[in-house]
Amino acid sequence: QKEVEQNSGPLSVPEGAIASLNCTYSDRGSQSFFWYRQYSGKSPELIMSIYSNGDKEDGRFTAQLNKASQYVSLLIRDSQPSDSATYLCAVYNNNDMRFGAGTRLTVKP
Amino acid sequence: SQTIHQWPATLVQPVGSPLSLECTVEGTSNPNLYWYRQAAGRGLQLLFYSVGIGQISSEVPQNLSASRPQDRQFILSSKKLLLSDSGFYLCAWRKSGYYNEQFFGPGTRLTVL
Numbered sequence: 001q002k003e004v005e006q007n008s009g010p011l012s013v014p015e016g017a018i019a020s021l022n023c024t025y026s027d028r029g030s031q032s033f034f035w036y037r038q039y040s041g042k043s044p045e046l047i048m049s050i051y052s053n054g055d056k057e058d059g060r061f062t063a064q065l066n067k068a069s070q071y072v073s074l075l076i077r078d079s080q081p082s083d084s085a086t087y088l089c090a091v092y093n094n095n096d097m098r099f100g101a102g103t104r105l106t107v108k109p
Numbered sequence: 110s111q112t113i114h115q116w117p118a119t120l121v122q123p124v125g126s127p128l129s130l131e132c133t134v135e136g137t138s139n140p141n142l143y144w145y146r147q148a149a150g151r152g153l154q155l156l157f158y159s160v161g162i163g164q165i166s167s168e169v170p171q172n173l174s175a176s177r178p179q180d181r182q183f184i185l186s187s188k189k190l191l192l193s194d195s196g197f198y199l200c201a202w203r204k205s206g207y208y209n210e211q212f213f214g215p216g217t218r219l220t221v222l
Binding site: 031032034036041042043044045046049051088090092095097099100101102 | 141143151152153155158160197199208209210211212213214215216218
């Protein structure tokens with residue numbers, strides 16, 4: 001069974017802090033890794049993609065990938081109340097995309 | 110740019126009634142298309158995917174079916190809905206090539222009573 005695991009949260013951080021979201025996966029053959037943001041009642045929105053080990057930065061977001069440890073993370077710097085949402089980790093291998101159940105993040109003003 | 114549409118946005122149906130949900134993609138050709146279901150507070154469950162017209166792969170056995178009558182149209186159907194079919198139905202398309210990114214439509218919220 002190919003699993004993608006995330007802490008369900010809720011994760012609560014104060015405005016301006018760094019939010020750290022973590023994800024582990026079981027399929028060692030996984031090729032591509034994604035983070036989606038899902039606001040309540042809305043569909044998931046792709047916010048980050050990462051394909052090789054290391055860090056990838058895009059604005060306030062940094063994705064980190066460690067294939068040896070089968071671990072993906074998302075850091076959100078200078079967290080804003082508008083970042084409050086559920087964040088889904090997704091892992092792709094050979095036309096099979098697996099999603100974690102998501103981590104609910106709350107950023108308090 | 111590419112756009113994905115789903116309709117209807119919300120639907121309330123009685124148990125035993127039929128279902129038809131539609132998804133269309135604009136601005137791309139020969140996309141891979143996907144149907145997912147998200148139950149309340151749960152993760153995304155892949156139901157069907159299609160790599161081309163008339164080509165459907167089913168991921169889970171259930172009373173749902175899918176069809177792809179045109180290149181950019183994907184339809185999810187049921188002959189008789191069950192209470193357990195309630196959920197948020199999401200259509201997605203995938204870029205071809207290395208990056209494998211999937212993009213979701215706005216979704217259809219289905220309540221079966």
